[in-house]
Amino acid sequence: MLKQVFTYELKLLRRDGMAGVTLVLFLGAMAYAGWLGAQYTNEQQVELSTYQQNYEVGLAESINAAKEQELALVRDSISLDTYTWGPRNPYSVGSSQGKIITLSPGPLAAFAIGQSDLHPAALKVSVAGVRSATPTATLENPFKLLVGHFDLSFVFLYMYPLLIIALLFGLSSTERESGLLRMILSQSIDLATFVEGKIAARVFILGGGILLGTGVLWLLVGTEGTIYRWTLWVLVAYAYGAFWIGLCVFVDSRVKAAATSALVLAGCWLALAVVIPALISFFATSLYPVPSRMEYITAMRTESTLAQQQGAASLARFFEDHPEIAPVSDDDANFAMLRVAREERIAEQLAPLDARFEEQRAQQQTFISRIGYLSPTVLAHQAFMDIAGTGQNRYAVFLEEAHAFQETWKAHFVPRYFADVAFRASDYEDLPTFDNKRLEEERLTGRLVLPISVILLVGLALMGLGFSRYRRQELIQ
Numbered sequence: 001m002l003k004q005v006f007t008y009e010l011k012l013l014r015r016d017g018m019a020g021v022t023l024v025l026f027l028g029a030m031a032y033a034g035w036l037g038a039q040y041t042n043e044q045q046v047e048l049s050t051y052q053q054n055y056e057v058g059l060a061e062s063i064n065a066a067k068e069q070e071l072a073l074v075r076d077s078i079s080l081d082t083y084t085w086g087p088r089n090p091y092s093v094g095s096s097q098g099k100i101i102t103l104s105p106g107p108l109a110a111f112a113i114g115q116s117d118l119h120p121a122a123l124k125v126s127v128a129g130v131r132s133a134t135p136t137a138t139l140e141n142p143f144k145l146l147v148g149h150f151d152l153s154f155v156f157l158y159m160y161p162l163l164i165i166a167l168l169f170g171l172s173s174t175e176r177e178s179g180l181l182r183m184i185l186s187q188s189i190d191l192a193t194f195v196e197g198k199i200a201a202r203v204f205i206l207g208g209g210i211l212l213g214t215g216v217l218w219l220l221v222g223t224e225g226t227i228y229r230w231t232l233w234v235l236v237a238y239a240y241g242a243f244w245i246g247l248c249v250f251v252d253s254r255v256k257a258a259a260t261s262a263l264v265l266a267g268c269w270l271a272l273a274v275v276i277p278a279l280i281s282f283f284a285t286s287l288y289p290v291p292s293r294m295e296y297i298t299a300m301r302t303e304s305t306l307a308q309q310q311g312a313a314s315l316a317r318f319f320e321d322h323p324e325i326a327p328v329s330d331d332d333a334n335f336a337m338l339r340v341a342r343e344e345r346i347a348e349q350l351a352p353l354d355a356r357f358e359e360q361r362a363q364q365q366t367f368i369s370r371i372g373y374l375s376p377t378v379l380a381h382q383a384f385m386d387i388a389g390t391g392q393n394r395y396a397v398f399l400e401e402a403h404a405f406q407e408t409w410k411a412h413f414v415p416r417y418f419a420d421v422a423f424r425a426s427d428y429e430d431l432p433t434f435d436n437k438r439l440e441e442e443r444l445t446g447r448l449v450l451p452i453s454v455i456l457l458v459g460l461a462l463m464g465l466g467f468s469r470y471r472r473q474e475l476i477q
Contacts, residue, residue: 002193002196002197002200003197004197005189005193005194005196005197005198005200006197006200006201006204008197009197009198009200009201009202010201010204013201013202013205018166018167019167019202019205022163022166022167022205023205023206023209025163026155026159026160026163026206026209026213027209027212027213029155029159030152030155030209030213030214030217031213031217032150033150033151033152033154033155034110034111034152034213034217034220034221036149036150036151037109037110037111037112037113037149037151037152037221038110038220038221040109040110040113040149040151041105041109041110041113041221044105044109044116044121045104045105047122048102048103048104048105048121048122051100051102051122051133052100052102052122054100055099055100058097059097059428061087062087062093062097062428063087063425063428065086065087066086066087066088066423066424066425066428067425069083069086069087069088070088070424070425080422080424081420081421081422082422083422083423087423087425088422088423088424088425089422089423090413090416090417090421090422090423091127091413091417092423093413093423093428094126094127094409094410094412094413094414094416094417095126095127095128095413096126097126098124098125098126098127098128098409099124099125099126099409099431099432099434100122100123100124100125100133101122101123101125101402101405101434101436102121102122102123103121103122103394103395103398103436104121105121105389105390106388106389106390106394107226107229107388107389108218108221108226108229108230108233108387108388108389109388109389109390110151110152110217110221111151111152111153111214111217111221111233111384111387111388112151112152112153112384112385112387112388112390113149113151113153113390114153114384114385114388114390114391115385115390115391115392115395116390119395120132120133123402125402125405125406125409125434126406126409127409127410127413127414127417129406130399130402130403130406152214152217153381153384153385153388156237156240156380156384157240157273157377157380157381157384158273158377160237160240160241160244161240161241161244161269161273161377162269163206164202164206164241164244164245164248165244165248165262165265165266165269167202167205167206168198168199168202168245168248168249168252169248169251169252169258169261169262169265170252170258170261170262171195171198171199171248171249171252172191172194172195172252172253172470173252173255173256173257173258173260173261174258176256177256177257177258190470190471191470191471192467192470192471195249195252195467195470196467199245199249203241203245206241207238207241210234210237210238210241211234214230214233214234214237215230218230229387229388229389229444232383232387232444232445232448233384233387233388235452236380236383236384236387236448236452239380239452239453239455239456239459240376240380240455242455242456242459242460242463243376243455243456243458243459243462244376244459245459245463246458246459246460246461246462246463246464246466247265247268247459247462248261248265249462249463249466249467250462250463250465250466251264251265251268251466252466253465253466253467253469253470254466254469272375272376272377273375273377276374276375276377276378277375277377277378277381280367280368280371280372280374280375280378281368283367283371284364284367284368284371285364287363287367288360288361288363288364288367289360365392368382369382372451373451373454376455376458379451379452379454379455380455382451383448383451383452386444386447386448387444387448393447398436401434401435401436402434405432405434408432409432412431412432
């Protein structure tokens with residue numbers, strides 16, 4: 001009997017036109033969001049490629065200039081250890097030129113822009129530290145950053161539940177109000193089977209739309225090897241949809257009027273998708289506030305001034321901490337020595353503020369991860385960001401790797417500063433290389449199992465409670 005109800009319901013939906021309009025709107029929204037995401041990702045790739053190409057061009061020019069200077073020194077019978085400011089100066093290479101490292105867009109970045117518009121994807125690593133290579137002028141409009149981008153994750157997090165509600169808000173109440181339910185149940189069919197058939201027809205339409213829409217977008221904008229992530233995306237979408245379907249069944253089984261059911265479900269959507277996530281964010285930032293940027297800038301300026309005023313003392317202390325690279329002679333420290341000593345002092349004084357920032361941010365993330373189970377939208381949002389490779393986790397790994405690489409870069413150059421040895425053209429071949437292998441080896445399944453299982457199980461539980469009520473329910477007179 002379920003098959004007959006399913007087939008009949010598909011015919012009704014086709015003739016009514018509601019399902020067709022819903023599917024067209026859903027696919028149209030996915031197509032538009034995918035186009036915007038692909039456009040943003042392409043622009044980001046071009047920007048990162050430009051940074052990398054400019055760095056490579058500058059590096060090649062430095063190597064050629066160093067070779068020309070060495071040929072001139074040999075021609076004039078001057079020692080190759082002689083150098084001035086430029087491509088053979090170790091401080092110029094290690095600090096001023098540095099190295100540009102980039103975080104390529106996530107495997108499915110076109111699906112979810114996430115936090116890729118907040119964090120710089122190009123960093124300059126030097127002996128002085130790690131800083132953004134992106135000029136301030138290229139930052140996004142602050143209002144756009146506040147509102148967010150329209151991407152595929154937005155479609156699934158907010159529009160998708162509304163489409164489900166639009167299709168399922170009157171599973172039995174519509175027929176009950178019109179009196180048609182009495183005629184249907186007079187046949188050899190129970191109410192639960194009737195509702196199952198209606199749900200199956202609508203799930204078939206929505207599920208097929210998800211496979212079609214995301215599959216086409218994946219083929220167009222996905223990168224190599226992302227079928228794993230695309231599969232996870234579809235599974236998360238199905239689990240998230242199961243929650244809202246279960247909620248629709250639960251409400252419909254307890255509400256007699258279709259209008260009341262729609263109103264209750266709209267209120268649930270507003271609470272679960274908008275209000276609760278906003279409250280979670282508010283409490284996370286209120287309970288665990290991070291130090292203000294102005295406080296950090298003020299502290300940095302203060303320490304920079306003190307370090308500059310106490311240059312000799314800073315250098316002496318630096319040599320006490322690093323006796324292995326202290327110069328043998330008592331000559332005055334050159335510019336590079338003073339700069340390195342000053343930067344180390346500044347980093348040391350700012351370390352407590354940096355540690356406090358990281359601690360508060362980690363506590364915010366922990367709080368959101370724990371309390372986020374109050375809203376399926378929060379859980380699905382985090383899952384979509386992780387799958388797309390545009391969430392906090394991937395960027396945090398990139399930043400950790402960047403700082404680890406900066407230590408390697410610093411260890412490579414600082415001894416050269418104090419040895420007062422020229423940086424030769426052949427030394428460019430031995431520059432440390434940045435390895436982002438850890439980013440490419442990220443596996444998501446283990447991290448996503450618990451939150452997605454919770455969403456799915458809650459949805460199935462709500463659906464089970466609804467069908468339990470249907471089976472006990474007698475036809476309303």
